[in-house]
């Protein structure tokens with residue numbers, strides 16, 4: 372899509388949201404496994420994605436499509452319940468549309484959550500993982516195409532994409548709460564199939580600790596725009612071939628459900644202590 376058309380759509384989405392919801396400097400993308408966080412958001416106001424100009428509907432069971440404004444520990448946030456995945460058939464610019472819109476809304480901090488398969492054999496299903504870095508094997512890059520200077524640089528540095536001060540605070544909370552909070556490298560693939568056992572062996576050699584089908588494009592766009600990022604995975608299953616059993620979306624949802632209480636508590640406490 373032409374840059375001018377993209378910028379026009381981003382502005383229209385942002386203008387609509389700004390006309391319906393109060394402002395916030397922090398946003399969270401709720402992947403599978405942080406459901407209860409929605410319930411602790413106070414003074415909620417909601418928009419359905421279908422009412423936001425240029426936002427497509429979501430198609431994944433277990434992912435609803437709502438933008439929620441509210442407060443957690445007095446801090447205003449936008450919470451995206453449901454995200455746009457490449458495997459649903461969305462164009463790269465659609466996958467990152469919410470990120471571009473957040474910048475127009477003045478958001479400075481972003482929390483990304485997801486479900487991921489554990490590649491590191493010291494992990495177990497139900498662990499949480501602070502993402503410290505990523506490998507982009509999605510096969511595409513959402514920054515490809517004409518760049519708008521208002522987004523940021525043509526060649527963004529990626530050394531500090533995952534905010535270290537944010538990560539340190541999360542680790543501190545994880546220790547206090549006695550959580551199995553791991554840290555590691557997230558590898559993003561396009562999906563929608565789960566990986567083959569051979570692919571998982573390859574990814575382990577490449578240095579990946581977990582694998583999933585989201586987050587990487589969002590980080591690329593948000594970091595280019597200078598938004599500070601915390602990203603956390605729920606290790607919903609061990610990746611293909613590690614245990615002698617098939618993978619399923621049901622297992623992903625079941626494990627996410629099992630740990631969502633502690634996952635949500637961790638994120639809520641992070642919101643309280645988020646460093647300026």
Ligand code: HPA
Nearest residue numbers: 486487488582583584610
């Ligand atoms: N692979 C890719 N994506 C995932 C997985 C997995 O094993 N689990 C949850 N999301």
